[in-house]
Amino acid sequence: MRMLFIGPLPEPVTGQSLACQIFLDELSKKYTVDVINLSKRDFSSGIDSLGRIGEVLAYIWQARRKSRMADxxxxxxxxxxxxxxxDILIYLACFDKLPRMAVHLHGGAGMRELFKPSNRILRALNRFFFGRIGAVIVLGARHVDIFEGIAPVDRIHVVPNFAVDPLFVDEATICLKFDRVAPLRLLFLSNLISGKGYIEMVEAYKSLDSNTREQVQIDFAGGFQSQEKKNEFLSSIDGISQLRYHGIVGGVRKLELFRDAHLFCLPTYYPYEGQPISILEAYASGCAVMTTDHSGILDVFANGRNGYCVEKRSPDSIRQAIERAVAEPAALCRMALNNRAEADELYRTDRYNARLVHIVEQLK
Known part of the structure; x- marks a missing residue:
């Protein structure tokens, strides 16, 4: 079978580009795969330059040409x-092959806004094409209703995200980590962009009493939208030894940060959030998690079972969660062990890839 794969690949590394690479690697083992790489140079959304417009026109031309040979x-x-x-122009370029196309939504919150009833023209255009598309893949049950009135319900498939195998640790390693909670290690590992909650993390730490601040270390890792934003952040943590920025990390360093962390923190309200892979990576690494009820997160997270659910845009809510974590390390350990078990059962890459391959193969 010959496949056409259209999606962003690293670099830069995002949850979506990582997921695309993982599935592309699996497909390439079985099929002949043509690729159209939609990756951007940065973390911006939309089409914001003449250069980007040229890239998009090239994508549409490639989609037209390569789709003719694709099964x-x-x-x-x-x-x-x-x-x-x-996307609509790509649907048009591949029009004859839409019944054999699977579209995968790696976000959720942004698409819900896009398809709201007031956007009548966009809804009508998408309904025309989605009525012909063979399969629609979403990350969780909370995203199925995004396509209500747009795509036939029987063509919508739920496939949760994953954590890669090297991140998984054994129970003994987790227990040993929680025997040493001085200091309690918090980790924010995501791209540091507006809405991810990293600014609120700093504000929450600064609002802790001096005794609690001494018991906590927060490690930040990830890329910024601009050098200006990076400088602002570095200035905000300057002179605070308990707050550390590690840059963009991968490989061994990423594994080390996850394995040293007791509590992974992602208090996100990012407008294009879906189901953050970083949360599942934290599960695999034996971390409890602090996050928000946003987009599809509660499809994979329950307050009290997996960690702490905090309010969006609320340094005070984050502060309270940090204080609770410091006060109950044994409860954190229980949640971390539970998270590791859930990740092993539900969020392995083999399971993720097998579900996607099954969906695609049904379109032949």
Whole structure:
């Protein structure tokens, strides 16, 4: 079988580009795969330059040419208005192959906004194409209703995200980590962009009493949207030894940060959030998790079982969660062990890839 794969690949590394690479690697073991790489140079959303417009036109030309030879198409779709217009043009370029196309939504919150009833023209255009597309893949049950009135319900498939195998640790390692909680290690590992909650993390730490601050260390890792934003952040933590920025990490360093962390923190309200892979990576690494009820997170997270659910945009809610974590390390350990078990059962890459391959193969 010959497949056309349309989606962003690293670099830069995002949850979506990582997921695309993992599935592309699996497909390449079995099939002949043509690739159209939609990756951008940075973390911005939309089509914001003449250069980007040229890239998009090239994508559409490639989609038209390569789709003619494809038996099936896998396409990861956008959540911005301009990105959706690009997707519509790609649907048009692949029109004859839409019944053999699987589209995969790696976000959720942004697409819900895009498809709200007031966007009548966009809803109508997407309904026309989604009525012909063979399969729609979402990350969790909370995202199924995004496509209500847009795509036939029987063509919507739920496939949760994953954690890669090297991140999984054994129970003994987790227990040993929680025997040493001085200091309690908190980890924010995500791209440091607006809405991810990293600014609120700093504000929450600064609002702790001096005794609690001494018992906590927060490690930040990830990329910024701009050098200006990076400088602002570094200035905000300057002189605070308990707050550390490690840059963009991968490989061994990423594994070390996850394995040293007791509590992974992602208090996100990011407008294009889906189901953060970083949360599942934290599960595999034996961390409890602090996060929010946003987009599809509660499909994979329950307050009290997996960690602490905090309010969006609320340094005070984060502060309270940190204080609770410091006071109950034994409860944190129980949640971390539970998270490791859940990740092993539900969020292995083999399981993720097998589900996607099954969906795609049904389109032949």
């Amino acid at each position: 099936c198409i896998y396409f990861t779709i956008s959540q911005s208005i301009s990105g959706n217009f690009k």
